[in-house]
Amino acid sequence: MTVSANLGFPRIGAHRELKKALETYWKGETGISDLSATAAQLRARHWHLQKEAGIDVIPSNDFSLYDHVLDTSVLFGAIPRRFEPLRDGDPLTLYFACARGTADAPAMEMTKWFDTNYHYIVPEFTRDQDFALASRKPIDEYLEARAQGIETRPVVLGPVTWLSLGKSRDDGLDPIDLLDKALPAYAELLAALKATGAQSVQIDEPVLSLDLTDKQRAAFVKAYEVFAAVAPDIMLATYFGPLGDNLPLAVNLPVAGLHIDLARAPEQLEDVLAATRTRNTVLSLGLIDGRNIWRADLAEKFRLVRRAWDLVGPDRLQIAPSCSLLHSPVDLELETALDDEFRSWLAFAKQKLGEVQALTLAIQRGESAAREAFSASKSAIASRTASPRTTNQSVRRRVAAIRPDDLRRDNPYAIRQQKQADRFGLPLFPTTTIGSFPQTQEVRKARAAHKRGELDTAGYDAFLKQETERSVRIQEELGLDVLVHGEFERNDMVEYFGEQLDGFAFTKNGWVQSYGSRCVKPPVIYGDVSRPGPMTVTWSAYAQSLTKKPMKGMLTGPVTILQWSFVRDDQPRSETCRQIGLAIRDEVLDLEEAGIGMIQIDEPALREGLPLRRKDWQAYLDWAVDCFRLAASGVADRTQIHTHMCYAEFNDIMEAIAALDADVISIETSRSDMELLDAFRVFAYPNEIGPGVWDIHSPRVPGQTDMEALLKKALAAIPARRLWVNPDCGLKTRDWPEVKASLEHLVAAAATLRASAA
Template sequence: MTLVTSTIGYPRIGEKREWKKALESHWNGEISHTELTRQMKQLRLSFIKKQRDAGIDLVPVGDFSMYDHVLDATILFGLEPERFQDIPSDKKLFAVARGTDKLPAAEMTKWFNTNYHYIVPELTDKSKPQLQHNNLLEWFLEAKEELGIHTKPVLVGPVTLLSLSKGEFDRQKLLDELLAEYGKCLKELTDAGATYIQLDEPVLALDTDEQLMNDIRKSYTVLKEYAPKAFLWLQTYFGSVSEADHLYQLPVNVIGLDAVDGEQQLLKQLKSKHFPDDKKLALGIINGRNVWKSDDERVENIIQTVLELVDQSNVILQPSCSLLHVPVSVKNESALDLSITDKLAFADEKLAELKRFALFGWSESRVNVRKKATAPVLNVPDSRVPYKERVKAQQHFNLPLFPVTTIGSFPQSKELRRKRREWKRGYLTDDGFRGYIKEQIEKWIRLQEELKLDVLVHGEFERNDMVEYFGEKLEGMAFTSNGWVQSYGSRCVKPPLIHDDIWWEEPMTVEETVFAQSLTDKPVKGMLTGPVTIAKWSFVREDCPLGYVFNQLAHAIRQEVLSLEKAGVKMIQVDEPAIREGLPLKKKEQLDYIQMAVKAFKIATSSVQPSTQIHTHMCYSSFEDSMPMISQMDADVISIEFSRSHGDLLTAFSDHAYQKGIGPGVYDIHSPRIPEVEEMTAQLHKALSVLPAELIWVNPDCGLKTRSGHEVLLALENMVLAAEQIRSEAMVRNR
């Protein structure tokens, strides 16, 4: 007998990033909304057909989005922020996600512990859920009529949607109202012939309390009453469910559980309490977040154990989560060494793996990817002299109150990208490319001086990506040609493959930074990506302990930090935007990670002299529960995302009495709008309400590589004016 197969979600971007190109063509005014809709429909249907052609029995619909699936659910139920209520329906999605000339975009943050970003629902007591045009129904009928495929509609579950929302609102009242609208949506689907309907509740992978479980019980009881014909599929992922047996009592037909991140807990629960005979178990046995082929022995053992406990007819095989988090296909990776590609499984290859496991085809294609890695053992400092002593030693920078800087990167123009392509293909010599990069560095050093920034950056023009660049320079890492993954909006990244021990061979950033510093008397920051972020934004071989990888990368980055310092660079930024993202979802599992991550950062940064100032940057995560970790990192200055969260993040730094330099980002770089001076001064006033003036730096939320030069210059000009205004106000107060 063959097991039934299912997928939770599939990558949106397309093998050649067709999705990204269509979106950006529309945003640039090159194609109409009608043409965008046509192209998106074509992609959506092709992905459904591809999964069915691969032999997947239950193919999702609704996982595809023109921006973000959480935002889709928010708009589906009419819960977009009030400021966007008057925006026409065909423009609303992008207005909320990207902002308009007059309206700031909604907040964006990390999707649980991944590098995918979702648009945060903003709710108030005035929020009134109401089912809008049912796109999910439209897409279900579309697949049925045009492909003859009976799909499985997928939607963010009501409890997760509310749990991820921000704002002041009566949760129980809003939940009751929301369930009525979810019920209408489900009824419309079942009336149209839908059977299985998947509701994603990854919030169950967090530490759950009685209130959350009560909300789950209430929600699925009510939804079953609204849509009694629906085969409700409660889907969890990103870890184990602490009280999975409580789900057994719910009036749902399928329970989807993660057997990758939650393997041990899941097997323990199945052995301790009988899985109900009237439900199906959707078993997530293939890693939906990594690109290495499955260890057949591990998967075989899990399936065999589960089949001893659950009737075979009630078991469905699927990935551990949506395949959104991996690239599309290995077939486009001809440039990679065969010894590496033989070990890879992207989304399409995972579909083939899934089908093979469903046919019990284990012994015919056993894969062994195991190889032990070793961590370097070197006696290096992992702490610095106290911060107060470092502040005195760093007075030589002679910076004003509210020093103005940027996060690191400047716009990567079409010409720059063309030059890089020509260089990589051998049409442009090394000297030719290096000369062009120096021209760009000099141009932007002069522009920063004209803008009156206090601390400059070289602009990172030589870098294609903040992780990929270092991965290309370090041994033990490899790169794909088309291994793109969506990060936020149309922004896609190409994570490196960590396939072997990692080590540093020679300076990676010194030449460009020293050249930039030679052009100005103002300090220029050396710009590096931190060890934790490189690891978390790479596909790490699954048999290699994460602590080893952190440690090896830390020693490599330490060598680069010391090379910069030796070359005369006295301000060095080691970015760790992924450090919070990697925090395990359950508190009991967090301490080990915190210790590993902090140790790695301190190994990388603690060998410098007290007079060398260490910066770091973090963004688009919730920091409220990670302040002890941030404090332990002991950076001299931290810059954080601030504007898109409407200043909420500063509460964490206030509550924990943070006493080091901090740059709260005063404008959102992910939106094309140019913020006014008044908006930025308002952000700085918020910062001043909880932080001493002498600690505050002025900077954007993040790097500027994705914006146009025109947008950047106008925004930075306003940012400098905002800093000058705040400085003047401080001088008046101090007279």
């Protein structure tokens, strides 16, 4: 009989319980027993929630205290040597040291999980790497669920994906070459799960949605031949895109089942059905979108289920979300402030389980068994399609009127650079920060009090002015060359703008995990986007009035606003991005008119939005670059446009980054020890660059000599006249004492370089 399944559930809790437990633990306010208790409560709650929703196949080991990729590295003993002194101590201390760093050892690198806004901890490998089963986490969590009367399917990140996502610390080493060393540890784990009683195991191999090398293909064949002899029944899980030319490889592996993403790639169903029709492979149909929040069209999804049923029969089908629900908020029932019509359009993780179960009941017993769910889906789709709130004809006319000249600055960078140098008179190696300063407890309390109506707008504005002036004076005292206003009025770099743009809606509890304890609440883009009025001008102009030094205006770019929102799915993403680009363009021009001479338009999500298959890259990059240029290109030559990018691999999109034509780009490089700059050197990036010299996602305060060493490496790739000095990212999550200490070191490092260059 066809059954329902889930691939993973959000870890953080409906009220961000995990975030709060982690942060109090890190501060030393609670102990390991408190953290462990919260984690156990969340796991139990989520297992029972899924069981109560009627889900037949419930995952375990999908929970993590920080990141599932880091869990895999720790599971198999792949700990970088710099953490060796911690190996014999408390395992949790070692685990969090890898994620967050220590005073003596920088954290492991962090980058985006495929094309999502979730960040994973990048595995590190060496040529003499040893692997061993160093933890019982998957086994213990399986037994934990079973003790509560819930049979689960443990989730394990597959070896080809894990190794492929890693980086080598040794020149010439491809991590996939370590497969033979890793397989015994994997086999030991899978055999232990089988011996413990697990009937099946979900092995996630999302790299099957990418372009694979011959070496990776061979690795799949070797690994799964080993696994077939020792493992429980394997459900091989692929997601985020179609299998494409990897379909023959996937269907010929000795596995019991294959999960495919039919939300991202419904077109692959026919090919998959044809390839598996004469086999005994169980097909897991990923029909419910695990990455967006729109209610599913159950009638449309059911046609796909019926097609699969007709060709392979009922006993070989599972109905599931497209991927883990990690990327969805937990429960729509908490969103009591949304109007009924809008709520009817949405589905969060809990509701998505209901959609999975409705499709399963419909195929098991007939559509009448899920009549209520199908009727609600039909009504919601009709309501959203007909709603006038989704369409603004003036916005559409403006997009249609965009001209090529709207995407170009008046003159090339070489001419602009001289005009900007004359205007600002900056020294060699100018120092700045990326935008935000610490969001202290006082700032958060004031914002919350204002939202509750306990602090009136005049009082709140007075508080924000006080914090802004304080940050300006601190920057002046530190000796920074280019200042920022601190962004104390902003809750989030996307949400803040979305709240002031038409076409956006907001949730109260729509949190998703970004990394570790960091959660974001993405806006919902439901309609055509426009800007009713200025969004940042008042605060930037006020900050500039406090100082004679240049003050950067801080904006989030159109691609990042798009990528970090839940985006409408009833028109091309490129169209929505152009609408956002026009709104940001209006803001840029208003900032310029208000006397702001430097404007930073952050695009950390540019690389994140890149399609998984290379053949699709150029089409995306064309419109993504155009949208940034649309936002930035209306200003005069003497206005300096900055952009910022972080936690992504840039090597393969350097032409597109250069095509943005920003006067200055700041990038994250400290975790990679300036390795990311290789791409800028090989490509000969033509404009100015600020490589980060301080990893702000770690509590470690880097020393002046550390920063000088990084800057000297940067000078091998960037001419001195084009090198800026800055942190990796904004300082919102840090505390003032470490900010002041780190920035003192940063300014001193820049001064040392200036002296040596004199």
